[in-house]
Amino acid sequence: MRIGGVKDVLRARSRPIVVTPTAESIRAARRAPVSPVRPTFLQVDHLRASAAGPVESTYLGMVTTIGEALDLDVLVAVIADFVAAHDGLRTWFDRDDPQFARHVVDSSVLEFEATELPDPVTGPDWTADLMQYFEVAVSPFAWPGLATAAIPGSGGFDLVFVADHAFSDGISQALAALELGDRYRERLAGRTTVRRAASGSSLEYAAYERVRAGGAVADDVYPYWERALGDAHFRLPKPMFDLGVASGERCRRRLRTWTLLDPQQTRAFDAAIVQRGATMSMALFGALALAEYELTARERFWSLNVLATRFGPRFATTQGWLCNFVPVSFTIPVRPDFAGTSSAARNALECGRRMSVLPAQAAVARLLNSGRGGELVEQEPNFVTLLDLRQPAAAQSPGADTRIFTADGTTSAVSIWVGRNESEYFLTVGAPDTPIAWRQLSDYARRLRHVLVAIAITGDYCSERALTAGSGSGS
Structure with missing residues (x-):
């Protein structure tokens, strides 16, 4: 798949x-x-x-x-x-x-x-x-x-x-x-x-979501949203690179896909993260942070993570749009290596899972009512989605070769999907179809692959860029 x-x-x-x-x-x-x-x-x-x-x-x-x-x-x-x-x-x-x-x-x-x-x-x-x-x-x-x-x-x-x-x-x-x-x-x-x-x-699901948007559960979870968005100055993540479009301008979207790890490298990478005690999500967000840091010098990783909100078996086979957009943000360690970023990602992802119970729109509405967060609704969000397709891939019949696709549409943002299927890790990126965007996003794909291959081979990765105070931006 x-x-x-x-x-x-x-x-x-x-x-x-x-x-x-x-x-x-x-x-x-x-x-x-x-x-x-x-x-x-x-x-x-x-x-x-x-x-x-x-x-x-x-x-x-x-x-x-x-x-x-x-x-x-x-x-x-x-x-x-x-x-x-x-x-x-x-x-x-x-x-x-x-x-x-x-x-x-x-x-x-x-x-x-x-x-x-x-x-x-x-x-x-x-x-x-x-x-x-x-x-x-x-x-x-x-x-x-x-x-x-x-x-x-x-x-x-x-x-x-x-x-x-x-x-x-x-x-x-x-x-x-x-x-x-x-x-x-x-x-x-x-x-x-x-x-x-x-x-x-x-x-x-729709009725249950409205229940989750209010009441005691929402009151308990909202402070996590307020803190996470406050750390980002109540602004959405900015694209890593100049996309060649004016702010808010929507252009025809194009999607491109790269293989990040072949089957042999995939097995080695999985073994490396198990040995480190990391999950796939921790490992991939740690690698994404390192790749972004090396190309942009941003000292804080800040993205929206698209999480499935099927909540166990209840909605396991439901056809619908069952997701939430939650913040994932952490500081690049002083020694920018995979051990440090994957550990930092652990805390951010655990917080994100708690936050996923409260729909993002309900959390933002509370912020707006408090007079904050106006910029959160003024631009299209950039996001990252991790897809573990191993279970459905294993269940499909031999030769099914299932491919999931999306219409091109238009966009002003960057959408990133990192997937693990039955044999490999892959990267799919959707972005405005401009030469400058794809030149830089192709560099990003190569850098991410470089980081992941190194982890597969050695079990770790230490950034080639030294972290110095004030060298980057957290925006």
Whole structure:
């Protein structure tokens, strides 16, 4: 399993077959009643941005290879069952309602059909046409907020599933690949499997999030937010480098992916961090801090960490956007080495896990009410996401080669994903597509790989840059 940009991941060299709701099903969806459950905080932010425009692609997706023969009747039934099982995928939001009222389509009206995508305008490749289809078909303001396609191949097919970001995240896409593949093989074989009920619905998650945003738990957790953001002067992290765009200017986003450690180096790195008593998260944030310090001389590492908020088994298989953005901040040790930064990362990450219970938007709202934190809502956040894909990768069928992707969209910030799959560590970066941004981000990728390889070989890394007082910036 890997993640990347849609243009790097998606290939349609045969005519795709799209699975869509019937016209009657779409008409019934428009009549779906209003749900009393409000959108999640992340959904509200996303819906506001989508409603403000300009319209741009905001979907996530995955493509996974299914080795069995393509049976369209089976595939149509599987998609219907999958959507019926997840209320988040039966949701649409009212664009004209200031509160973005939620509507949930009843599973009894779901009916799907399969049709071929029209011929491409030029050439034998359907990739651009399939991407354009997704851009038109997927919206949070009309059902379905998802789209599915099958790309026939020799002996099997590639199954493509996309959903608007309001209804999905990276973990959900990995889970979708597993569940859709399992459902297809079971139905194709004529097996009737009693599937365990979804651990928790997306509506239950949204309601639970509102509970977490207030009350005694929020009162207990908020001081950690206040302290962490106060240490950063109530400002969001700035990009490491000049991205070649004016402050707040949004440019077309591009994603690039690099291999950080090959299989042999990965095994050595894992052994090194176990010997040191570190977790994968501690080790990676320690390495990220060293790479950034060596390139920028910043003496304080400061980032937002995107944490999954599935909270154990309750929402383990839920389809939705179940995340929180929490601060990770620590000072580079006087002796800037891996032992020191990974230890500093430990405390920051433990604090972040406590903070994740309180939604970031609720914490920032409290700050704003106190007259502080205005700059926190004035810019797009830069963030880091760590993805441990080993468990879903191990569960996928041989040859699945699942790839998770995101639409390009536009951005003014840098998004970083560091992943561990079944065999390697990889880095994916999303940033404004400017020459200066990619020149410096390519240097960053090489530096991070240099740090990780050294740790894999020696078990430690000591920075090549000496720390001197006042040499860098914590911003």
